[in-house]
Amino acid sequence: MGKIIAIANQKGGVGKTTTAINLAASLAVMEHPTLVVDMDPQANGTSGLGFDPRTVVLSSYEVLISKAELEEAIRPTEVPNLDLVPSNIHLVGAEIELLNLDARERRLARALAAVRDQYNFILIDCPPSLGLLTVNAMTAANSVLIPVQAEYFALEGLGQLLNTIKKLRRHHNPNLEIEGVLLTLYDARLRLSRQVAADIKRYFSPYLFKTVSQRNVRIAEAPSFGKPVLMFDSTCAGARNYLALAQEVLTKNASFQSRPLRRRKPASASFSSSGPTHSFSSSSISDSTAYSA
Numbered sequence: 001m002g003k004i005i006a007i008a009n010q011k012g013g014v015g016k017t018t019t020a021i022n023l024a025a026s027l028a029v030m031e032h033p034t035l036v037v038d039m040d041p042q043a044n045g046t047s048g049l050g051f052d053p054r055t056v057v058l059s060s061y062e063v064l065i066s067k068a069e070l071e072e073a074i075r076p077t078e079v080p081n082l083d084l085v086p087s088n089i090h091l092v093g094a095e096i097e098l099l100n101l102d103a104r105e106r107r108l109a110r111a112l113a114a115v116r117d118q119y120n121f122i123l124i125d126c127p128p129s130l131g132l133l134t135v136n137a138m139t140a141a142n143s144v145l146i147p148v149q150a151e152y153f154a155l156e157g158l159g160q161l162l163n164t165i166k167k168l169r170r171h172h173n174p175n176l177e178i179e180g181v182l183l184t185l186y187d188a189r190l191r192l193s194r195q196v197a198a199d200i201k202r203y204f205s206p207y208l209f210k211t212v213s214q215r216n217v218r219i220a221e222a223p224s225f226g227k228p229v230l231m232f233d234s235t236c237a238g239a240r241n242y243l244a245l246a247q248e249v250l251t252k253n254a255s256f257q258s259r260p261l262r263r264r265k266p267a268s269a270s271f272s273s274s275g276p277t278h279s280f281s282s283s284s285i286s287d288s289t290a291y292s293a
Helices: 016-029 046-050 060-064 087-096 103-110 132-140 153-171 190-206 217-225 239-253 283-285
Strands: 003-007 034-040 082-085 121-125 143-149 177-184
Touching: 003 132, 016 046, 016 082, 016 132, 016 143, 034 046, 046 103, 060 087, 060 103, 060 121, 060 239, 082 087, 087 132, 103 132, 132 153, 143 153, 143 239, 153 177, 153 190, 177 190, 177 239, 177 283, 217 239
Parallel strands: 003 121, 003 143, 034 082, 034 121, 143 177
Antiparallel strands: none
8 A cells, every 4th residue: 555645835836846746756766656646726746747737638626526536537657657647727616616525625535545556655746725625635645745945934834834734633634644844945055045944953853854955957947848857857966856855755664665566557648858858877866965954
């Protein structure tokens, strides 16, 4: 049975989707079958993995309101071992429609139960809010991975999110854990980044990943080509950061690493063939970027 990790933060622009795409791709190239579930109406996770949200027929919206089984919405990506449940703009109306449905907080959990044995990891990309879509993701998840930008407002948002997780444990998911806090958009040249990193380490040290996601132009460029950064430029610092993060996640979750059988779908994604690409080398894993205050 695979581990389900919700990637959440109610603050926008902190790297949730970037983390979902690139952590999933890193786990996949390490031969761990992985599924990304895009639960954000902006559908950046969908476009970042090579799909045009405007052409998506079956998405997480149809799954949530029971118009389709989750397995019907799964699409393979360019990355071996990596599948996607896409999103599109229709998901905007899901929160309103869910209000009138039974077990509205558990719709995603029930849907994922049918495919959970086919993946080692399922990563849920949450929207920048704490509404019903995020509640569904956290109710379905074993743990929450929290990306936090290296700025002071992020500290206040992190405290609010931790309080929300406590409430969800009481009412919906008593076994929900914190997978870890990932410092994102970190620039060691800036005093502000270093100060915020030190504060996060001081107050949230038990949760903090050793790896940080550095501010990196290749990470910013890769989504425009519909590729994870590993498939765009496997030698850049951003790719090494997410490989190192994947290694931390694997080390923490050794019990979820037995590789299950999984089906293959005939459908394929369309990707842009332009732009720089580099072959992946597992030796990159050892060249990680660790946090130090």
